[in-house]
Amino acid sequence: MRVLLSTIGSRGDVQPVVALAAHLKRLGHEVRVCAPPDFRAQVEGLAVPFIPVGPELRSTGKTGMVAPPTPQQRRQLIETTVADQFTALMSAAEGCDVIVAGGYLVIAGRSVAEHLGIRYVMAAYCPVFLPSPHHAPPVFPMLGDTPGSADNATLWERDQHKYAIFRDPLNAHREALGLAPVTDVRAHLFTDKPWLAADPVLAPWPPTDGLDVTQTGAWILPDERQLSAEIEAFLEAGEPPVYFGFGSIRAPQDLSRAMIESARALGRRAIVLQGWADLSLVDDADDCLSIGEVNQQALFKRVAAVVHHGGAGTTTTAARAGAPQVVIPQHSDQFYLADRVASLGIGVAHDGSTPTTASLTSALARALEPEVAANAKGIAGTVRTDGTAVAARLLV
Numbered sequence: 001m002r003v004l005l006s007t008i009g010s011r012g013d014v015q016p017v018v019a020l021a022a023h024l025k026r027l028g029h030e031v032r033v034c035a036p037p038d039f040r041a042q043v044e045g046l047a048v049p050f051i052p053v054g055p056e057l058r059s060t061g062k063t064g065m066v067a068p069p070t071p072q073q074r075r076q077l078i079e080t081t082v083a084d085q086f087t088a089l090m091s092a093a094e095g096c097d098v099i100v101a102g103g104y105l106v107i108a109g110r111s112v113a114e115h116l117g118i119r120y121v122m123a124a125y126c127p128v129f130l131p132s133p134h135h136a137p138p139v140f141p142m143l144g145d146t147p148g149s150a151d152n153a154t155l156w157e158r159d160q161h162k163y164a165i166f167r168d169p170l171n172a173h174r175e176a177l178g179l180a181p182v183t184d185v186r187a188h189l190f191t192d193k194p195w196l197a198a199d200p201v202l203a204p205w206p207p208t209d210g211l212d213v214t215q216t217g218a219w220i221l222p223d224e225r226q227l228s229a230e231i232e233a234f235l236e237a238g239e240p241p242v243y244f245g246f247g248s249i250r251a252p253q254d255l256s257r258a259m260i261e262s263a264r265a266l267g268r269r270a271i272v273l274q275g276w277a278d279l280s281l282v283d284d285a286d287d288c289l290s291i292g293e294v295n296q297q298a299l300f301k302r303v304a305a306v307v308h309h310g311g312a313g314t315t316t317t318a319a320r321a322g323a324p325q326v327v328i329p330q331h332s333d334q335f336y337l338a339d340r341v342a343s344l345g346i347g348v349a350h351d352g353s354t355p356t357t358a359s360l361t362s363a364l365a366r367a368l369e370p371e372v373a374a375n376a377k378g379i380a381g382t383v384r385t386d387g388t389a390v391a392a393r394l395l396v
Contacts, residue, residue, distance in 0.1 A: 001396060004093045006034040006109055007102035008085070010057055010248035010276070012311040014039045016125060016197055017102040019221035021048050023388035024395070034092045053088035054081060058248070058276050074165070082107050082169040093118070098395060101189075102197070104129045107166050108173065110188060115177045121395070123195040123216075125312045126333035127205050130194060130213060131156050131186075134206035138332040141353070160186050197391065199316055201382045202340055214394065217387030218316045225295040231271070234289045238269055240304040241289075242364065243323075245273030247311050249330060252354040257282050259307065262360040266368065268304060297321065305347075305367050307360070310334030319346060322380035324367040328355055345375040 003024055005017045014035050024031045025048060033043045037052035044050050069077060085108035093099055093112050098119040101109035106122075113120035124130050128138045136152050137159035149155070163185035170188075171181040182188040196205050196215040205215050227235075234241070244259040256272060256279045263270040269287045272279050273294065281290050296314070300306055300321035308314045310327040315337045318325050325347030327338035338349035348367045351359065366372070 001098070002030040002032075002096045003395065004032050004034060004089070004096045004099045005102060006053070006089060006092070006099065006106050008036065008054065008081075008105040009103050011039075012125070012247065012313050013103040013105075014042075015221060015313050016123075016219035017100075018043060018046070018048075019219040020100070020102075020388045020391055022046050022221055023392055027392060027396075029392075029396075032092055032096070034088055051088055051092040054084045078165050079169045081105075082166065082173065085109075086112065086173045090115075100395070104189070107170055107185075107189065110191070111170070111174050111177065111179060114179055120191070121195060122190050123197045123391070124190070125197050125218075126336060127196060127198065127203050128333050128336045130190065130196065130205070130208075130211060131159075132206055132208040132211070134208065135336065139329075139335045140331050160184065163189070195391065195394070197387060198312060199319070199383050199387075201379065201384075202316060202319055202344070203312070203337070216390040216394065217384040218312070219387045219391060220316065220320075220385060223295045223297045225298070227295060227298055228291075231289070231291060231294065231299065234269075234271070235302050238287075240302060241269035241271050242305050242307060243271045243273070243299065243303040244279070244307045245314070246275050246277050246279065246309045247273075247314060248276040249309055249311070251275075251277035251279060251309075252328075252330075255355070256280055258355050258357045258360050260288055261357040262355075262364050263288075265357070265361045266365055268364075268368075271299075271303065305364060307364065310337045310341075312337060315341065316383065319376070319379055320383045320385070322377040324372045324376045326350055326360070326363045326367045328360075329353060344379060345372060346379050347372060347376065 005021050007013045007017045021031045021033050032049045034051040034053050036054050036057050038056050038058050040050050089108045089112045099109050099113045100121045102123050110120045133152050136155045166185050193212045196213050197219045199218045200215055205213050242263045260270050260282050271289050274292050281288050296317045300318050300323045305324045306318040307326040310329040325341050327341050328350040329335040329338040330353050341347040342349040348363045350363045
């Protein structure tokens with residue numbers, strides 16, 4: 001079978017697709033990945049063909065606020081994004097039997113599959129991307145969203161309108177391919193039979209009329225890399241440290257200082273992931289270590305707690321490792337996952353997206369309580385690891 005896996009976004013969007021690609025390749029299937037150019041080395045490192053789409057995204061992770069685009073800038077960005085996707089996917093899907101769209105921004109995927117007469121599957125990474133009266137849609141503060149600002153039905157209606165900006169450029173390309181126009185862009189992209197590539201304990205799907213959702217479990221890429229000698233030496237030099245990281249998203253101002261000072265206030269050492277935000281240490285004291293790309297699956301088993309932004313991948317990895325969590329949500333599904341971590345008793349949802357030393361110290365102190373650590377250890381054994389195998393069986 002020949003499979004095209006495509007996604008748009010940062011590492012949290014790409015990593016699950018890479019995991020599924022690796023599993024399909026091990027089963028002997030022909031697989032290709034279409035994703036932002038930042039991830040070429042990772043995909044090609046697995047000997048999987050890579051087709052870039054859109055611009056590099058790493059610059060979006062720098063610390064600090066960015067003004068929302070003007071309506072004209074936003075319209076131009078959307079038109080460019082959609083055009084780039086149709087160009088890349090039309091080429092990448094040649095000879096394929098199925099297109100799997102990971103995440104929620106693969107605007108061209110279904111249309112290209114329809115034009116080529118092949119199967120199309122959309123997979124969300126969190127329940128909040130799929131409409132249901134049981135939860136609110138993802139939160140995007142830069143678009144004026146605030147958590148809990150209205151009832152779920154109203155919020156889902158607003159969410160549907162957010163996709164309208166894609167309708168005209170999408171339909172222009174569909175017309176060029178001889179396809180009928182789309183009126184409800186969100187329903188078109190997600191279909192009425194989407195997959196949910198999320199763990200059923202961390203992020204369960206509530207049965208909802210109108211959607212036939214298949215929950216596969218999270219798509220996790222096994223990481224066999226050894227921790228560096230520097231990290232090993234730091235871990236062995238004292239009690240388990242607190243891990244701080246914001247992955248590949250933008251970080252609030254002065255986050256590094258708040259992180260390190262909160263750990264020190266509780267007598268803890270700290271490991272700080274530089275990430276795309278280039279987080280750095282505030283001094284050269286030996287109680288803190290700055291690191292780059294790392295095997296989180298190995299590291300999280302040896303830390304006292306994980307403080308992060310609430311991305312689905314990091315949340316799942318920390319839960320698998322049995323590490324207590326402090327989630328500082330910034331946007332999208334991160335607010336939902338912060339609430340899930342808190343409701344499961346495996347960590348703390350930070351109140352607000354911009355922590356201070358005092359607020360983060362308070363949240364971290366609660367996460368380090370013995371009861372939370374015990375809950376985190378208990379949940380660890382329930383997190384499924386067969387998500388890619390389930391997805392592969394469904395494809396075949």
